[in-house]
Amino acid sequence: MSSVGTPDPNSGWLSDEELAETRRRLPLLYVEAVPVRVDGLGRVNEVGMLLRASAEGSITRTLVSGRVMYGETIRDALFRHLEKDLGPMAFPLLPASPVPFQVAEYFPWPGASQFTDHRQHAVSLAYVIPVTGTCEPRQDALELTWMSPKDAASDGIAADMEGGRGALLRAALASVGVLP
Amino acid sequence: MSSVGTPDPNSGWLSDEELAETRRRLPLLYVEAVPVRVDGLGRVNEVGMLLRASAEGSITRTLVSGRVMYGETIRDALFRHLEKDLGPMAFPLLPASPVPFQVAEYFPWPGASQFTDHRQHAVSLAYVIPVTGTCEPRQDALELTWMSPKDAASDGIAADMEGGRGALLRAALASVGVLP
Amino acid sequence: MSSVGTPDPNSGWLSDEELAETRRRLPLLYVEAVPVRVDGLGRVNEVGMLLRASAEGSITRTLVSGRVMYGETIRDALFRHLEKDLGPMAFPLLPASPVPFQVAEYFPWPGASQFTDHRQHAVSLAYVIPVTGTCEPRQDALELTWMSPKDAASDGIAADMEGGRGALLRAALASVGVLP
Amino acid sequence: MSSVGTPDPNSGWLSDEELAETRRRLPLLYVEAVPVRVDGLGRVNEVGMLLRASAEGSITRTLVSGRVMYGETIRDALFRHLEKDLGPMAFPLLPASPVPFQVAEYFPWPGASQFTDHRQHAVSLAYVIPVTGTCEPRQDALELTWMSPKDAASDGIAADMEGGRGALLRAALASVGVLP
Numbered sequence: 001m002s003s004v005g006t007p008d009p010n011s012g013w014l015s016d017e018e019l020a021e022t023r024r025r026l027p028l029l030y031v032e033a034v035p036v037r038v039d040g041l042g043r044v045n046e047v048g049m050l051l052r053a054s055a056e057g058s059i060t061r062t063l064v065s066g067r068v069m070y071g072e073t074i075r076d077a078l079f080r081h082l083e084k085d086l087g088p089m090a091f092p093l094l095p096a097s098p099v100p101f102q103v104a105e106y107f108p109w110p111g112a113s114q115f116t117d118h119r120q121h122a123v124s125l126a127y128v129i130p131v132t133g134t135c136e137p138r139q140d141a142l143e144l145t146w147m148s149p150k151d152a153a154s155d156g157i158a159a160d161m162e163g164g165r166g167a168l169l170r171a172a173l174a175s176v177g178v179l180p
Numbered sequence: 181m182s183s184v185g186t187p188d189p190n191s192g193w194l195s196d197e198e199l200a201e202t203r204r205r206l207p208l209l210y211v212e213a214v215p216v217r218v219d220g221l222g223r224v225n226e227v228g229m230l231l232r233a234s235a236e237g238s239i240t241r242t243l244v245s246g247r248v249m250y251g252e253t254i255r256d257a258l259f260r261h262l263e264k265d266l267g268p269m270a271f272p273l274l275p276a277s278p279v280p281f282q283v284a285e286y287f288p289w290p291g292a293s294q295f296t297d298h299r300q301h302a303v304s305l306a307y308v309i310p311v312t313g314t315c316e317p318r319q320d321a322l323e324l325t326w327m328s329p330k331d332a333a334s335d336g337i338a339a340d341m342e343g344g345r346g347a348l349l350r351a352a353l354a355s356v357g358v359l360p
Numbered sequence: 361m362s363s364v365g366t367p368d369p370n371s372g373w374l375s376d377e378e379l380a381e382t383r384r385r386l387p388l389l390y391v392e393a394v395p396v397r398v399d400g401l402g403r404v405n406e407v408g409m410l411l412r413a414s415a416e417g418s419i420t421r422t423l424v425s426g427r428v429m430y431g432e433t434i435r436d437a438l439f440r441h442l443e444k445d446l447g448p449m450a451f452p453l454l455p456a457s458p459v460p461f462q463v464a465e466y467f468p469w470p471g472a473s474q475f476t477d478h479r480q481h482a483v484s485l486a487y488v489i490p491v492t493g494t495c496e497p498r499q500d501a502l503e504l505t506w507m508s509p510k511d512a513a514s515d516g517i518a519a520d521m522e523g524g525r526g527a528l529l530r531a532a533l534a535s536v537g538v539l540p
Numbered sequence: 541m542s543s544v545g546t547p548d549p550n551s552g553w554l555s556d557e558e559l560a561e562t563r564r565r566l567p568l569l570y571v572e573a574v575p576v577r578v579d580g581l582g583r584v585n586e587v588g589m590l591l592r593a594s595a596e597g598s599i600t601r602t603l604v605s606g607r608v609m610y611g612e613t614i615r616d617a618l619f620r621h622l623e624k625d626l627g628p629m630a631f632p633l634l635p636a637s638p639v640p641f642q643v644a645e646y647f648p649w650p651g652a653s654q655f656t657d658h659r660q661h662a663v664s665l666a667y668v669i670p671v672t673g674t675c676e677p678r679q680d681a682l683e684l685t686w687m688s689p690k691d692a693a694s695d696g697i698a699a700d701m702e703g704g705r706g707a708l709l710r711a712a713l714a715s716v717g718v719l720p
Contacts, residue, residue, distance in 0.1 A: 014205055025194055026202060027209050027248050029303055041435040042454030068207050070301055073285055073292060075401040093453065094402030096488050096536040097461070102717065103278050103305060105253055112253060114717070121250055123209055125283060128456050167720055174714035176456040177642065177654070180707055221615040222634030255581040273633065274582030276668050276716040277641070282537065294537070308636050347540055354534035356636040357462065357474070360527055374565055385554055386562060387569050387608050389663055428567050430661055433645055433652060458643050463665060465613055472613060481610055483569055485643060 023120040030124035031078045032104065033064040034172040035086060037146065038130045044176045047152040047169075048135065050085060051143040054162075059142075061160040063169065065124065074098060074125060082129065084138065091133030100125040101175035104168050115164040128172050149178035203300040210304035211258045212284065213244040214352040215266060217326065218310045224356045227332040227349075228315065230265060231323040234342075239322075241340040243349065245304065254278060254305060262309065264318060271313030280305040281355035284348050295344040308352050329358035383480040390484035391438045392464065393424040394532040395446060397506065398490045404536045407512040407529075408495065410445060411503040414522075419502075421520040423529065425484065434458060434485060442489065444498065451493030460485040461535035464528050475524040488532050509538035563660040570664035571618045572644065573604040574712040575626060577686065578670045584716045587692040587709075588675065590625060591683040594702075599682075601700040603709065605664065614638060614665060622669065624678065631673035640665040641715035644708050655704040668712050689718035 014022060022028070035048035049061045066081035068074060075094055082092045104124040106117035115124075137144045151157065153173055158166025173179040194202060202208070215228035229241045246261035248254060255274055262272045284304040286297035295304075315324045331337065333353055338346025353359040374382060382388070395408035409421045426441035428434060435454055442452045464484040466477035475484075497504045511517065513533055518526025533539040554562060562568070575588035589601045606621035608614060615634055622632045644664040646657035655664075675684045691697065693713055698706025713719040 018205070022202065022206060024250070025198070026206065026250055027252075029207050029209055036456060038454075038456055041433075041439055042456055043435065044456050068303065070204070070206055071287065071292075072207075073401075074283060074303070075403065079401055095455070096396060096398055096402055096404050096490055098283050098537045099279065099281070099535075100283070101279070101457070102714075103254060103280070107251065112251075114720075123248065123254070130456055170710075170719055171714040171717070174642075174711040174719065175459075177458045177711070179710055179714065180654075216636060218636055221613075221619055222636055223615065224636050253581075255583065259581055274578075275635065276576060276578055276582055276584050276670055278717045279715075281637070282534075294540075310636055350530075350539055351534040351537070354462075354531040354539065355639075357531070357638045359530055359534065360474075378565070382562065382566060384610070385558070386566065386610055387612075389567050389569050428663065430564070430566055431647065431652075432567075434643060434663070459639065459641070460643070461639065463614060463638050463640070467611065472611075483608065483614070 027121045027123050029068040030065060030106075030122050031068060031074060031081060032124045032126040032168070033078060033082055033092075033129045034126070034169060035064060035082070035090070035092070035129055035131045035135070035144075036176070042130075044128070044130075044149060044173075044178050046146040047149055047173070048086075048131070049145050049147065049152065049157070050137060051145060053142060059160075060162050061145075061157060062162065063126075063165060064129075078127060078129070082131075086131060086144065087134070087136035087138055089133045090131045090135045093130045093132060095127060095129070100127055102126045102168060102171045104165075106163060113164075114167045117163050126168055126172065128176050149173050150180050153180055207301045207303050209248045210245060210286075210302050211248060211254060211261060212304045212306040212348070213258060213262055213272075213309045214306070214349060215244060215262070215270070215272070215309055215311045215315070215324075216356070222310075224308070224310075224329060224353075224358050226326040227329055227353070228266075228311070229325050229327065229332065229337070230317060231325060233322060239340075240342050241325075241337060242342065243306075243345060244309075258307060258309070262311075266311060266324065267314070267316035267318055269313045270311045270315045273310045273312060275307060275309070280307055282306045282348060282351045286343060293344075294347045297343050306348055306352065308356050329353050330360050333360055387481045387483050389428045390425060390466075390482050391428060391434060391441060392484045392486040392528070393438060393442055393452075393489045394486070394529060395424060395442070395450070395452070395489055395491045395495070395504075396536070402490075404488070404490075404509060404533075404538050406506040407509055407533070408446075408491070409505050409507065409512065409517070410497060411505060413502060419520075420522050421505075421517060422522065423486075423525060424489075438487060438489070442491075446491060446504065447494070447496035447498055449493045450491045450495045453490045453492060455487060455489070460487055462486045462528060462531045466523060473524075474527045477523050486528055486532065488536050509533050510540050513540055567661045567663050569608040570605060570646075570662050571608060571614060571621060572664045572666040572708065573618060573622055573632075573669045574666070574709060575604060575622070575630070575632070575669055575671045575675070575684075576716070582670075584668070584670075584689060584713075584718050586686040587689055587713070588626075588671070589685050589687065589692065589697070590677060591685060593682060599700075600702050601685075601697060602702065603666075603705060604669075618667060618669070622671075626671060626684065627674070627676035627678055629673045630671045630675045633670045633672060635667060635669070640667055642666045642708060642711045644705075646703060653704075654707045657703050666708055666712065668716050689713050690720050693720055 037046035217226035397406035577586035
């Protein structure tokens with residue numbers, strides 16, 4: 001969702017030019033996911049963070065994220081982006097409830113929201129998703145790191161995330177009762 | 181949001197032609213609101229339903245609904261559409277939490293979801309909104325009717341609503357603990 | 361939780377007499393669960409209902425339910441009652457979020473709430489719980505029946521449930537987007 | 541809810557002795573509220589914190605909190621404790637939805653949960669409550685302080701709160717989209 005975070009190499013039903021045009025006209029719908037490991041009682045004990053190299057060469061941490069395409073359900077979009085970012089063996093457990101823990105609004109200018117995205121106005125439905133298999137980041141992600149909820153909530157991690165997503169990650173932890 | 185329900189007379193940053201084109205390419209983001217009256221303890225005791233005449237001349241019941249524009253926050257969009265549909269004296273109380281009670285997915289074909297919209301793929305964030313003032317429907321709405329939660333949940337009311345919104349209305353009632 | 365539904369054969373840290381006394385003095389804390397089957401994308405496609413014979417010999421439908429004991433977490437209580445009612449091979453997936461879809465308030469008198477329990481004032485945290493294994497009802501449950509969300513939402517099923525739990529079941533379906 | 545935070549001078553339907561006995565036998569049901577000020581669009585811009593002097597003479601910050609009595613609805617309990625702690629002119633707006641943003645579990649021993657209460661096992665339904673009037677703390681509260689969400693989320697404030705309630709306050713801020 002950030003300018004470097006989750007390029008859609010396949011821009012779906014829009015050419016690059018059309019997508020660029022649309023980005024100046026409409027809010028785009030995204031999904032984001034915080035992958036977690038849970039114990040036998042459903043308690044979150046680890047949080048997965050993606051490491052990416054940005055176009056400018058810096059390293060940033062990010063969440064699973066991407067656009068919802070025309071004709072695609074939110075569940076399909078979530079599953080597609082989880083597979084794209086975590087590999088086909090991650091075995092994510094999508095929640096029975098389709099209500100996100102948060103609706104994150106990204107604007108290309110500061111001040112309208114906690115979140116910014118210099119490319120576009122995007123509205124993102126954000127979910128905490130337990131994964132039960134083996135994660136093998138693909139595409140442009142360098143690595144998936146698992147960390148404790150406490151570490152994930154730290155200021156250091158927040159500083160590594162683009163567009164204000166540190167606040168979204170903390171809200172994710174709060175929604176599952178593990179924010180310190 | 182229905183084909184007749186909430187025309188955007190002012191299509192914002194898109195011409196009619198551009199909007200028509202975009203509708204074949206991208207999911208559009210909407211907000212919907214179920215206006216309610218609450219008692220001093222916050223309990224919902226009445227539900228507001230809009231009556232509209234459709235382009236084909238039939239009468240349908242509907243919810244407050246409309247598009248989120250480029251650069252507009254969800255709260256601004258909710259407020260704008262509440263004012264458009266209920267008048268400037270409705271005094272809606274927007275919730276402190278921006279999380280919708282439901283995310284309704286409308287497709288132009290049946291089967292993908294409970295909800296359909298023959299014009300477009302729309303994703304709607306739906307809220308229950310207490311209103312404290314006087315509602316005077318404007319634009320194309322004929323009337324606002326207040327009814328009990330029990331009446332609002334009836335099969336008769338659901339049958340009068342377009343696009344499967346009867347299910348959304350029931351989910352709204354369930355989210356505030358008044359679905360029979 | 362109903363008078364016959366979920367007897368606590370082992371009343372935990374209270375004798376029967378003490379429990380009876382406490383029931384006249386304090387609201388008791390319960391958990392309730394609606395067991396569901398989900399598909400690979402997390403969508404609910406079946407709902408599990410327990411059949412029980414009441415003390416008076418009638419047959420009622422009910423949910424998984426039971427008290428939270430002293431010193432027990434809500435997750436532990438949920439897991440214990442799921443195992444008690446569905447058997448050890450049900451493999452329930454407890455949600456990452458500890459927030460219930462509804463808080464059901466049961467009073468021994470009518471009118472204060474949708475829900476009644478002639479024995480006591482009980483407050484129940486209610487969850488939708490996917491189960492992935494084989495359910496073998498134990499104890500006093502005669503049978504577990506799987507049905508479609510549509511059938512589960514019917515008036516006939518609601519009429520078979522004690523204490524107003526038909527409304528709770530419908531709220532459960534609404535919370536996961538499958539209430540008709 | 542803390543040992544000094546919200547004494548129930550009137551222990552309701554239980555004598556002090558009975559309450560003490562019950563506290564060793566059953567989880568007690570509480571409600572907690574984070575009072576907030578919202579703007580015309582429902583956005584939280586201030587958070588209210590109570591200052592109290594503990595029995596040991598130290599000053600602590602706390603939330604509105606108290607027990608749910610036998611026969612009392614959760615809404616009635618919330619309203620009663622808000623009035624008790626904020627005075628009769630606070631004019632709280634109880635939410636239409638009875639679902640808490642978090643269920644906080646307090647145990648008299650560490651490790652079972654983020655939250656502790658040396659007196660008892662308590663389960664607390666926690667809400668964010670906009671107040672629209674004038675708050676005049678009564679009883680043992682020294683003062684109500686309004687602060688920005690950012691200040692309320694700080695480590696300094698968390699350190700002033702008993703029983704781990706700093707985490708609950710942060711979860712409250714996250715639930716309304718204002719946790720930094």
